[in-house]
Amino acid sequence: MAITTDSHVAVLAFPFGSHGQAILAVTLRLASAAPSTVFSFFNTAQSNSSLFSSDRPANIRVHDVSDGVPEGTVLTGNPQQAVELFLEAAPEILRKEIAVAEKEVGRKVNCMLTDAFIWFAGDMAAEMKASWVAFWTSGPNSLTAHLNTDLIRETIGVKEVDGRMEETLEFITGMEKIRVKDIPEGVVSGNLNSVFAKMLHQMSLVLPRASAVFINSFEELDPILTDNLKSKLKRYLNIGPLALLSQRETIVHDPNGCLAWMEKRSPASVAYISFGTFLTPPPGELVAIAQGLESSKVPFVWSLKEKNMVHLPKGFLDRTREQGIVVPWAPQVELLKHEATGVFVTHCGWHSVLESVCGGVPMICRPFFGDQRVNGRSVEVVWEIGMTIINGVFTKDGFEKCLDRVLVQDDGKKMKDNAKKLKEQAHEAVSAKGSFFVNFKGLLDTVVNI
Template identity: 30%
Template sequence: MEIQSESSMRRRVILFPLPLQGHITPMLQLANGLSEAVVSVADAVAVMTQVNDNCVEPFRDCLSKLLSNVEEEPIACLITDAMLHFTQSVADSLKLPRIVLRTSNISSFLVFAGTPLLHEKGYLPIKDPLSDAPVIEFPPLRVKDIPVVETHDPVKGQHLLLSMISQTKASSGLIWNSCEEIEQDAVTTLKQEFPIPIFTVGPFHKYFPAASSSLLSQDRSCISCLGTRPIARWPFLWVVRPGSVHGAEWLEALPRGFLEMLDGRGHIVKWAPQQEILAHPATGGFWTHNGWNSTLESICEGVPMICHPSFGDQQVIARYVSDVWRVGLHLEKKLEKGEIERAVKRLILEDEGQEIRNRTMDLKEKVDNFSKARGFGISGFRELG
C-alpha cells in the first residue's frame, strides 16, 4: 500500500498479517483505511512457531528487494502482526521501523504479558480449570479465565509468547483495534508497561471496511431470512463452520430429526456476513465465543451478548463483557440445554436483559461519539517514516 507524505513523495508501508482469519481481517481493514487518508489449525502454537522459524530468510529477501526501489518509492515502515516476532530482527537488520498490530484487545494482551507473574504467584499451571477464585493481580479475572493456548509443546508455547512480548517492546509502535472509550484503564496501564508510541485507532471495521477479507464464502441468504420472521417466534441464525466439530464435516453431529423439528424457526449456514447481521434490526442477541473482532462489532451495533469463550484471549474478553462493561451474560462454561435456555430468556424477556441492552446502547453511543470526534489520520505514522 502507498501513502502520500507531506512533501508529496509517495511512500510505501509494508503489511504482513498472520495467516489466520481473525488476524487477516483487521490487517486488511487497516490497510484499506490507510490507503484512503480460515485457517483451521489443530495446534496454533505449532503453526506460529513454524512461521517464525522458517520465514526469516525468505522475508528478508523479499523485503530487501522492495527496499531496492527506495529512491523511487521509499518505504516508511513495516507493519506486522504481533505474533510474527521474527520480523523485528529482520526490520532492525534493514534499518526499517516496525510497527506492531495486535488484533485482540488491550486487556487480554496485558494478561498475556503478565504470564511470568502468574507463574510466580502460583496461578500457572492451572490446577482447577473451573475455579472461580479471583486473580488478585488482574481483576476481574477468575482462575478459569486465565488464557491458556492448548499445544502439544508447552515449552514452545511459552517461548512464542515471551518472544511476542519482548519484540513488541522493541518495536517502533503498537496499533490497536480498540479505543479509549472501551479500554481506558487498560490503555493507561499499557503506556506504563510499554514505553513506545501507542495508536488506538479502532474500531477498524467502522473506519475501513474490508468485506473481501473472509477466507470462507459468505451465505447471504440469511439476510432476507432475518427480515421475514416475526420476533415473537424467537427465530435463530446459527453459523456452523465446516470442520469446526471434531469428527464431522458439517451438521452430522446434530441429533436425528433436529432440522425437521425446526419448522422454519432456525436457519443454519456455513458462514455469514456477520457485520450486516449484527446491524440488522431483527437481531436481538449474539451468542459468541468472544473473539475480539466479533465482540467489537457487537458493541458497535448495540447488540447484547451471551458469552461462551473457547480458548485464549476469548476468556478474558468474555469476563470483561459480562463483569466490566456488563453488556452480556456469561455461560460460565455451563454448556447445558437448561442453562442456555435460561440465558436466552434472561437476555430477551426479563428486566435484566433490558438493562443489558440499555448499557450496550450506551456503550455503542460512546464509541460512536468518540469516533466522530476523533476521526482518523495517518500523521502519527508519518513521524516514524
C-alpha cells in the first residue's frame, strides 16, 4: 500500500565505486512506496549519467552537482585524489544545490537520506531542522570496527600496531574472531591523517546522532553484531538482502551467453571468478589464476575486462576453450544462484559477499583494501563459508589447493552446508513474514516522517 505524504527528501549520494547505485536502489523502493514524497537526488553528473535512464519515477528529481575538482586541475589517476577533492568541496556545493531544489519543489527538505560517508550531513540536517538517515553500504563487521575506532586505538595503540596485527578484537562483542590486520585502513593502520581516514573517524563520531542507520544485510547473518549496533545507534535497520528483491523485478541481461554455457555443466562444479567492477589483480596474479585453472581442469566462468586479457598466458584461451569462458562482463547474481556454480573467487566487496550468501555459494577470497579483509575473515572463520587465498595472493599452486579444498575435500562440503543454511535464512528474511518488511517499514516511516 502506497504512503501519502508531502515530504521532501534530499538524497546525497557518494559518487564513487558502487555507492551511487546502492543508494539509488533504496531510493527507488522508497519512492515507489511513497509516491507523493519528492526525492531530490544529488550526485555528480558523471555518476548520475551511469545510473539513470530516461525512465524513472516522477517523484525522483535528479540534480547534477560539481565533483569539486578545481577548473584546470589534472587528476593524477589516484582515485583517492578525486574522493578528497569531492569531500572538501561537497558541504558548500550541496548546501547551495539543496536550496535550489527547495525553491523548485516548493517544499522544505524534512529528511536528509545520505551515504554514511557524507558525515557532515548530520550538521546540515540540524541546521535545516530535518532528520538525518544514513546508509552504510557495507556490512555490520566494518561498521562495528569504525564505530569503535577510538576504543580500538586506545586498546591497541596506534604506534604499537605493527607488533599487534595478529591479535583479535576480543574486547568488542561480536568481533572476537577478527584480527587487528583485518580491520579497514584508517582505524589503526595506514595514513590516519589522510582526508579519507579523517572522514571515516568523523563519521564514527556522528553516526550515533542519526535518526536511523541502515544497511543492506539481514539480521540472521550476524545477530550478535546486530544487537551490538542496535545498542550504539538510535535506530539500526537491516533492509536486505536487496539482491533477492531486485531479482524479482529485472530481465536478465547476459550478452556473453554465460548462463547457456552453465547449462551444460554438472551441479556445483564451476568456479566463477570476478573481482567487481573496479578491481583487477596485478598481472602476475592473473597469470597464476589462469595457470591454476588450466592445471586443475576445473570448469570456469571468468569475468575479466578485455583490456586485461592481454596479461593471460599465451595460448590459454585456446587451450581452455572446452574448459571455461573468459568474458568482459557476466550476470553475477544469476550465476551465483545457478546450481552449476560451486565456488565464487572474489575480492570480498560487501555486495559480492552478500550475493554469494544469497546463492549459497562458498567463496575463495582475495581481499585488497577497505572492508574486504574483514569480510574475507568473516567468510572464513565467522560464517565458515569459504577461505582466504593462501598467503594473501594468487599463486598457481596456492590457487589449485584452494579450488581442491572447496570443491572436493570434506572441508568444502562443510562450507557448502553452512552456505546453504545462510541462503535459507536470507530468503526467509525477504519472505512475507521476514525481517526485511518490518525494517523497511521502519525506514520508510523515518524517512517520510509519518
